[in-house]
Amino acid sequence: DTGLYYDEYLRQVIDVLETDKHFREKLQTADIEEIKSGKLSRELDLVSHHVRTRLDELKRQEVARLRMLIKAKMDSVQDTGIDHQALLKQFEHLNHQNPDTFEPKDLDMLIKAVSAKHE
Numbered sequence: 001d002t003g004l005y006y007d008e009y010l011r012q013v014i015d016v017l018e019t020d021k022h023f024r025e026k027l028q029t030a031d032i033e034e035i036k037s038g039k040l041s042r043e044l045d046l047v048s049h050h051v052r053t054r055l056d057e058l059k060r061q062e063v064a065r066l067r068m069l070i071k072a073k074m075d076s077v078q079d080t081g082i083d084h085q086a087l088l089k090q091f092e093h094l095n096h097q098n099p100d101t102f103e104p105k106d107l108d109m110l111i112k113a114v115s116a117k118h119e
Contacts, residue, residue, distance in 0.1 A: 006093045009062045020047040041108040055102035063099040
């Protein structure tokens with residue numbers, strides 16, 4: 001357990017990515033700087049359609065989970081002046097502007113968020 005509020009999402013993304021032989025090989029041979037720099041994220045364009053579809057679904061589920069958290073927070077405060085986009089921006093582990101598909105930017109953001117928390 002990483003202790004991150006998005007630990008489950010992180011684990012699911014890694015598990016799905018490791019089902020793709022090409023990506024798994026790249027992940028195993030990449031050094032930490034290649035991972036942190038975003039170079040590994042570009043390999044996402046080469047994974048199978050099935051893997052991308054599963055990643056898209058995981059992202060939609062994570063966005064839905066975050067929206068539920070935001071709604072619960074809003075309900076507890078009862079403040080209708082809260083900006084949903086501003087709240088979503090605090091979740092730096094995914095691209096909230098594209099809630100439907102998992103793109104290389106999402107993987108890059110996830111890696112950078114994890115790296116920042118562990119430095």
